[in-house]
Amino acid sequence: MADSARAAKLAQRIKVVVAEGLRRRVKDPRVEGITVTDARVTNDLQHATVYYTVLGDETAQADAKVGLDRARGVLRQEVGRNITVRLTPTLEFVADEIPVNAGHLEELLRVAKARDAEVAAIAEGAAFAGDPDPYRKPEDDGEPED
Template sequence: MADPARAAKMADRIKVVVAQALERRVKDPRLGFVTITDARVTNDLQHATVYYTVFGTDEEQDGTRKALESAKGVLRAEVGRNITARLTPTLEFVPDEIPVNASHLEELLRTAKARDAEVAAIAEGAAFAGGEDPYRKPGDEDEDESGSESRPE
């Protein structure tokens, strides 16, 4: 087993090599605006998972997925030429879900902010139903400023 630091370095190198190879070597028209976002390599350096994002419609994203699968051999050969390892890891391409999740979280935050603004607008003109301290008892008026009750001696 290799150490995790070496696997992380190799993953970074694979990410760069695959991105450059997609730009220069792979001339598939189905490849749209693809961005390699991350790569992960197993600790035994045998398998690499490459994460990507694609801007476009669902059809364009599906076409990009098929293009990456068909170019897997060319990309693996390019990775093998540019890394220093005894064995070239297999490549698996996985669409990155982080941008989708981030946009969903942003939408939830926008909704929460709008609801907070609605509540603040409602509370702006509101008054207390039973005074500022609804738990105040009629005998509590003889408290001094320190909050302790004053007792007659």
């Protein structure tokens, strides 16, 4: 059983090797717009999950998934040549959801900013419902201050 630090180093190396392999070895036009964002390796160094993003619509993403599945053997061979472990890990490709989540967060922030602007516009012409300072002071009780 390997330690997690070694697995993390191996994951970074696999990320670089897969990205270079996609650029140099794989000639499939479906994988040209792929960016490898992250890789994770299990602690036993047997399985690697490679996360990727694709620019384009859902059709481009589906085509990229098919292209990666077809190039899995070539990329695993490339990984085996460029890393120093006894067994080459299996590769699994997963579409990275970070750009989708980031877009969703940006939309939520945009809505919150618009609501804040509405509240500020309403508060601009508003007046207090009671006294501007509703807290009781000692001189209001008729008692002298110390």
